[in-house]
Amino acid sequence: MALANFFDKSALAASQILHGFDRSSFESKLVNSIVEIAFDQDAADSFEGLATIELLSSLLARLFPKIIFSVLDTDTSNKKAQMKALVRSINPNISLEEDEPSILTVAIGATKVVRNGLVLYIGSEDWNVKFSQNTPVRSGQSSNPFAAGVAACFGAANVFRHVFAHQLGSVDLDQDFNLCLLSIEKSPNRVDSETFDIGKSPLQIPETFLVGLGAIGNGAVWAISKIPTLQGTLHLIDDEKLDLSNLQRYVLTNQGDNLKCKVEHANRYLSDSKLDIISHVSDWATFLKMRNDWNIHTVLVAVDSAASRIAIQGSLPKHIFNAWTQASDLGVSRHLDFINQACLACLYPPPKLLKSDTELIASSFGLPEDEVAIREMLYNNSPVDATWLQKIAAGKSIPIDKLHPFEGKAVWEFYQSVFCGGVILGDEGGKRVETPMAFQSAMAGILLICEFIKNQISVDTVKTIETISRIDLLRPLSDYLNEMQLKRSDNNCICQDTEFRSQYITKYNS
Numbered sequence: 001m002a003l004a005n006f007f008d009k010s011a012l013a014a015s016q017i018l019h020g021f022d023r024s025s026f027e028s029k030l031v032n033s034i035v036e037i038a039f040d041q042d043a044a045d046s047f048e049g050l051a052t053i054e055l056l057s058s059l060l061a062r063l064f065p066k067i068i069f070s071v072l073d074t075d076t077s078n079k080k081a082q083m084k085a086l087v088r089s090i091n092p093n094i095s096l097e098e099d100e101p102s103i104l105t106v107a108i109g110a111t112k113v114v115r116n117g118l119v120l121y122i123g124s125e126d127w128n129v130k131f132s133q134n135t136p137v138r139s140g141q142s143s144n145p146f147a148a149g150v151a152a153c154f155g156a157a158n159v160f161r162h163v164f165a166h167q168l169g170s171v172d173l174d175q176d177f178n179l180c181l182l183s184i185e186k187s188p189n190r191v192d193s194e195t196f197d198i199g200k201s202p203l204q205i206p207e208t209f210l211v212g213l214g215a216i217g218n219g220a221v222w223a224i225s226k227i228p229t230l231q232g233t234l235h236l237i238d239d240e241k242l243d244l245s246n247l248q249r250y251v252l253t254n255q256g257d258n259l260k261c262k263v264e265h266a267n268r269y270l271s272d273s274k275l276d277i278i279s280h281v282s283d284w285a286t287f288l289k290m291r292n293d294w295n296i297h298t299v300l301v302a303v304d305s306a307a308s309r310i311a312i313q314g315s316l317p318k319h320i321f322n323a324w325t326q327a328s329d330l331g332v333s334r335h336l337d338f339i340n341q342a343c344l345a346c347l348y349p350p351p352k353l354l355k356s357d358t359e360l361i362a363s364s365f366g367l368p369e370d371e372v373a374i375r376e377m378l379y380n381n382s383p384v385d386a387t388w389l390q391k392i393a394a395g396k397s398i399p400i401d402k403l404h405p406f407e408g409k410a411v412w413e414f415y416q417s418v419f420c421g422g423v424i425l426g427d428e429g430g431k432r433v434e435t436p437m438a439f440q441s442a443m444a445g446i447l448l449i450c451e452f453i454k455n456q457i458s459v460d461t462v463k464t465i466e467t468i469s470r471i472d473l474l475r476p477l478s479d480y481l482n483e484m485q486l487k488r489s490d491n492n493c494i495c496q497d498t499e500f501r502s503q504y505i506t507k508y509n510s
């Protein structure tokens with residue numbers, strides 16, 4: 001079997017976006033969908049082309065069990081061997097046989113590819129992402145990783161949409177486009193020329209705090225690792241360890257990374273960087289207490305809950321860049337002026353209908369009537385014993401065998417392993433079991449760093465951009481990607497509170 005050993009999590013993610021999801025037909029669809037990644041010397045010899053090939057391989061290997069790598073001209077076979085090793089490190093079971101035809105090809109480079117199946121061309125030029133169903137789009141000669149990485153995400157998203165078109169409501173693939181990341185606009189005939197060459201000239205960043213080294217954080221660190229000329233101090237903050245299910249969408253991870261601290265793993269990935277990188281195995285609140293200095297220049301927010309975002313905004317950093325994924329889209333928001341513009345908390349008004357933890361767990365267990373007992377177990381940190389396993393198996397109508405490996409775990413840990421880890425599906429109404437696809441999380445992380453870096457080099461077009469940019473990778477690219485966001489109309493946000501406003505002004509003299 002060529003499916004990965006973290007496939008449960010992939011199935012969980014897919015089940016949340018595919019209509020009429022059925023595990024066995026999902027598996028057989030994947031096993032029968034061989035994807036070809038084809039590239040030529042033109043791509044393999046360019047920094048941008050290689051970045052696209054590498055990220056596309058990493059994304060597709062996390063879902064598709066059969067991939068064919070093809071080189072389209074002279075000697076790029078060493079690059080092909082590198083990519084094979086990369087995808088095997090992610091899924092050692094992956095099939096790389098070339099004896100069956102692929103159902104579609106993603107091509108990177110300058111070479112026209114003729115196949116019976118569909119061919120998608122992806123590439124980039126400096127800040128511009130390029131996509132075509134018709135002609136090669138090539139890869140540029142710059143050292144800018146952003147458009148190259150985003151192109152890989154569009155490639156993987158279109159592969160997914162093609163393979164599962166019927167279960168996504170027969171959604172179309174992207175038409176040919178050029179997406180400029182400077183303005184986050186589709187601009188079919190425009191290529192912005194900028195004098196600052198990312199990755200070639202040294203770039204000093206202010207003291208910066210990347211909070212959250214999950215799936216979005218992995219995309220962010222991928223982008224940072226591709227800009228070796230960054231200088232300054234970068235703090236990495238996350239209190240969790242990696243587990244096997246993270247391989248489903250953490251683009252930096254492979255089979256050898258299980259149980260490593262997320263921040264240490266990211267730090268090692270950045271070992272070639274000139275940045276002064278400081279890891280903190282800690283959540284944001286604990287980190288702040290230890291730091292004991294609330295002057296915080298820039299925070300890059302890659303956390304996964306509204307509550308964590310509001311807590312970060314509450315500590316009043318000078319600048320915040322925020323990235324998210326959700327069922328309908330992914331995106332980034334910019335918060336550079338707490339006094340006059342929408343703050344991060346403005347985007348996350350208090351939830352009204354979010355289920356409490358005990359309600360959510362009881363409902364995920366299929367045992368809503370046992371909520372009180374489960375609350376007590378949570379309070380006492382009690383283990384889920386054989387009797388509870390039986391009740392849960394009956395409540396969810398699943399074979400008890402699936403639950404046996406988790407017997408004896410404390411109830412919260414049990415819930416996280418079984419329901420959030422993808423062993424079985426959680427309560428569909430509970431938002432916290434939402435699991436994005438790898439290409440969604442990676443793009444959010446890359447865009448997060450892209451926005452941050454754009455701000456450091458003061459590109460003119462950046463100044464006019466709205467607070468929010470969002471992209472839905474499950475549909476063709478929209479014509480309108482940027483949105484204005486005002487401060488909250490109920491006047492109830494911390495950025496409208498006199499105390500918070502005066503603290504911010506005092507801290508940053510603004």
Ligand SMILES: [Zn+2]
Pocket residue numbers: 342343344345346347487488493494495496
């Ligand atoms: Zn606000």
